[in-house]
Amino acid sequence: MKLVSHLPVAMFLIALATIAAFSARATAAPLNEKGLTALIEAGFDDQEILAKLEKDGIAFEASAETIEGLKQGGASEAVLKAVQAAKSPAAATPSKEAVKPIITFESVITLLQNGVESELIIAKLSKSAATYTLGVDQEQQLRDAGATEELIRSMKEGAKGADAPEPISDLALVLDVSASMNEKTADGRTKIEVAKEVVSELVRRIPEGLNVSVVVYGHAPGCSAVKVLRPLAELKAADRDPLISQIQGLPAVGNTPIALALRQAGEQFTGRKTYCGLVLITDGIESCNGDPSAEAARLAENPMLRFGVNVVGLGLKPAESGATSQIAKSGKGQYYDAQDGAQLLAAINEVTKKLDKGAEPAPFNPKAPTGRRAVVVVKPSVQMPAMKEIVLVKPDASYYTVESYKINKVNQYDAEARQPSAEAVDVWWVPEQGLPVVMVARFENPEREVKKLRPEDYLGMVRVTSESKDSKAKVVLTPANTSDYTVDSYKVQEIIGLNQDLVAPVGTYMLWIVEPDQKPTLLEEEVQVAGGQVTAIEY
Known part of the structure; x- marks a missing residue:
């Protein structure tokens, strides 16, 4: 459903509105804890958050446990003090953005429900590392939460004028087949069923000339269950169906060693001097004590990794989405959030578009024949x-x-x-x-x-007609000079029952009727079968 990009610069400038403008436009709705967390995750400056707190207050108890949770979620000291003081004024301390925040679809809904205007959300999206492919249901959900048509349009259009992706020659696909993939998505299908279907489609659509490796994890119990299903090599037309068959046969039974899988996928690029990229499709967070974000950052140190570490999250909960999107940030890639099969397909479509733009096509062999037979x-x-x-x-x-x-x-x-x-x-x-x-x-x-x-x-038909509707007689065509005891050996066509058409090549045949438990009876010695016509013989 969600993909990431940059909105136009004009929209970005709207974001830098003053505290007074934020306060004047915002609906008077006290912030709940979830709404405050969404503001922090979306990268709103302390000044903007403090203005919202000062004007509308909070709708939750500022307990020690809540304050600690907000602190762990990235709230500054200024914001924490403002929460503790409820509507008391507080000094604003601007924060610095080290990386672009991920604003998920759920975060946008929460912001709208907490009175944040669509214009400000549009401005924040310009600094977000996410873009969106919205279905009809998601658009209606946004409207119900108060989104303007401009916000919906901005989310659907994504970046305009963004830099074209660097051409790549090598691609590694990392697929999660852990036990949790047996859970169902929002559309009632299992995650593994949806993932196999969509990844198979991706394999079919990967541009010609691209070198492709496939790494899977969770296909067996234990934290070492990572397998290079396909070593890095050119994905030729003849390779695609066998690879799809391998993917379709994978069981979903194990753990989620994402970091180890990323490391092994990165090893496929070792020693190569070609531009490369990686796509991870997962439904959960690391469960084997690894650090996938650190691993993605290490991979991003490779100057040839121009396509980055791209992550598609399938059916993730909000907390899981934040941790998983961090992998894409650390790997200088894009994060795509999908809650069901349609959204996963939309995400993969976006990946394919980028590959189509970024892949370096292999040159044609001028000596090879063209055309198809x-x-x-x-x-x-x-x-x-x-x-x-x-x-x-x-x-x-x-x-x-x-x-x-x-x-x-x-x-x-x-x-x-x-x-x-x-x-x-x-x-x-x-x-x-x-x-x-x-x-x-x-x-x-x-x-x-x-x-x-x-x-x-080239073909015609023969029909033996009869008033009998329930006949079990067999109608048989044979070549000329067939005897009654060789009918079964030389038959050209047969059908059980009368008043039906037999298809046979154009030519002349002998026509036989074989009643149950009786010898064949020659009905016509010479029957002409004409192309596209029915020769009818009455029984």
Whole structure:
């Protein structure tokens, strides 16, 4: 749902409004503890916070425990004194921002509910390390909390004129498959199900020419369960489906050793002189006594890590989100917050966009042939029985060896069945009911083209009609000169029941009726099958 960026400079200047302006615009709503914490986390200056406290007061008890919690959360001494004095004036001490704060979606809602105006939030977003991809529900939630359309638009648009990402050649994906990934997201699906689906989509969409490594953790019990699923190497087209299969087969059973996983992912870049980056997808915080933020900072010391350590948090609680976003800050990357599958997909879409801009495409081989060689069987213009699949098969196979000798297949019309070479193939049409039949024998495509074939040009139909609706008789087509005792051995097509269409290649056939527990009976010695037409024979 949330991604990070810089808003226009004009909006940033609005942020630097005076204390009096803050006080004049803010709705008179006493700050609760959560609202005060949100102001601190969002990077509001002490002057702004003190003005809010002085004008509207607090709606919570300033106990010793509360004061200690605020102190741990980053509150300055000036703010703590102001809280203890409730509405008493306090001296303002400006604070310094060491790093850009992460303002989460939940923080924006809390700020609105505590009377902070949309203009000031827009200004703070310009200094935040977060950007947002909002769904319809999130937009409505913002409106219900009092957000202006300008704030919603600013959150959706994100940065304009931001620096383009440096081109990278190497990418490491770090995937959390710990036991907590079996928990459900806001949309009712398990986190691991959502993550596998979206990461698989990312693998499909990673730009060509990028070197990719995949590191997983939590696939087994214990804090050492970190595995390099794929060492750093160019992700070619042929590598993608096998990698996706590996990802789909991962169990979610272990702990969360994020720091160790980041270290092993970083080791993939050791000794390389190419620009690189890292994407971590996790649903929790470190559980193995490591320090992932420190590890991310160490990785960021590598001058080649131009893409940074980017973190996608899936279904994180507010406290977890703060700790996890710190990893991205320390690693000079972006933080993306996703609460369900749609938001995770949106986050991955943003990552993919950045990769598309940042990846250095591999050069084309000028000696390699271009174009693609494929067969497309188009949807017929006449009604035909349901098709199960189109299969490209080595020549001279029989209907019972189609599967054994297949080269490629598709299960719908108008889909490309790729021919890997210029060698001739047989194009088989396989019905939902009945036997596979050769639509085109020894089809050649030497020019690396996509050739379209119409099934009605090569196939026709035979229908044996009868007033009997419940017949269990089998209708069989065979080549000429078939005897009654070799019908089953030489059959071209068959179907059980009358008043149905059998599909067969254009040609002349013998037509047989086989009643249950009886010998075949020759119904017609010569039946002409014409392309795209039905030959009807009365029983």
